[in-house]
Amino acid sequence: MNIITALKYAYRAFIKNDDYSRFYIAHRLSLLIYPKSISSEYGRIIFDEQEFRDYYFSFENSDSRSFDRKYFLKEAIKITLDIPGDTAECGVFKGASSWLICQAIKETGKNHHLFDSFSGLPEPGLADGAYWSSGDLSTGSQEARKNLVDFRFAHFYEGWIPEKFSEIEHLTFSFVHIDVDLFEPTLASLRFFYPRLSPGGVIICDDYGFNSCPGAKKAMDDFFSDKVEKIILVPTGQAMVIKK
Numbered sequence: 175m176n177i178i179t180a181l182k183y184a185y186r187a188f189i190k191n192d193d194y195s196r197f198y199i200a201h202r203l204s205l206l207i208y209p210k211s212i213s214s215e216y217g218r219i220i221f222d223e224q225e226f227r228d229y230y231f232s233f234e235n236s237d238s239r240s241f242d243r244k245y246f247l248k249e250a251i252k253i254t255l256d257i258p259g260d261t262a263e264c265g266v267f268k269g270a271s272s273w274l275i276c277q278a279i280k281e282t283g284k285n286h287h288l289f290d291s292f293s294g295l296p297e298p299g300l301a302d303g304a305y306w307s308s309g310d311l312s313t314g315s316q317e318a319r320k321n322l323v324d325f326r327f328a329h330f331y332e333g334w335i336p337e338k339f340s341e342i343e344h345l346t347f348s349f350v351h352i353d354v355d356l357f358e359p360t361l362a363s364l365r366f367f368y369p370r371l372s373p374g375g376v377i378i379c380d381d382y383g384f385n386s387c388p389g390a391k392k393a394m395d396d397f398f399s400d401k402v403e404k405i406i407l408v409p410t411g412q413a414m415v416i417k418k
């Protein structure tokens with residue numbers, strides 16, 4: 175950007191208070207600081223949805239990094255609402271994703287099953303790289319329980335994955351959110367839930383497209399290598415699989 179163009183945008187942004195010019199300057203500055211950054215197109219309507227913003231920032235404070243993933247989750251679950259079976263989440267943390275799932279299914283008669291140690295991550299394995307350490311994301315279950323208290327059909331299974339899965343082995347599922355960051359619990363979750371997923375049901379792996387979670391990607395790739403379903407890498411970083 176030459177100096178004349180920069181001044182033009184600066185004038186429009188700060189004197190005329192033009193929203194697009196502010197976006198453009200922020201975009202150019204971010205490229206200057208982090209050349210690999212990709213700003214998406216200006217004016218995405220999902221960023222203006224006040225109700226979703228209120229939900230999101232009530233959980234995430236000012237950290238917007240999973241805004242688009244949460245939004246995709248909210249939308250994707252819609253295609254499973256008339257599919258037989260309950261919903262589940264592996265890796266609950268404070269309950270932000272489970273809140274969206276519960277909100278989506280609240281009129282359907284489905285139950286939602288939540289699995290988390292609430293003591294954070296176990297020891298990462300060789301496939302997991304160096305980003306995570308044992309105990310990261312430890313939060314206790316009180317906050318998630320409080321955040322989901324209005325949903326009486328939400329059932330907590332506190333403990334290490336896959337130890338508590340046996341308590342729901344008789345059920346079928348329409349939607350499963352896997353968000354445990356590491357290879358072993360991702361693979362264990364797939365092994366348990368895939369055979370119990372109804373045709374048309376959806377698995378979303380939150381961690382698939384991130385350098386910080388190579389183990390989660392490997393678990394998905396290994397598991398689906400001999401299955402008919404394709405893994406769809408969504409631009410948000412999530413992976414989605416629709417059961418045939």
Ligand SMILES: C[S@@+](CC[C@H](N)C(=O)[O-])C[C@H]1O[C@@H](n2cnc3c(N)ncnc32)[C@H](O)[C@@H]1O
Nearest residue numbers: 265266267270271290291294334335353354359
């Ligand atoms: C990224 S957080 C989940 C975020 C959550 N889905 C949300 O919407 O905010 C990952 C969670 O996985 C849990 N976790 C990871 N490995 C686990 C295991 N083997 N057993 C139980 N919980 C596990 C951690 O305790 C942590 O709460």
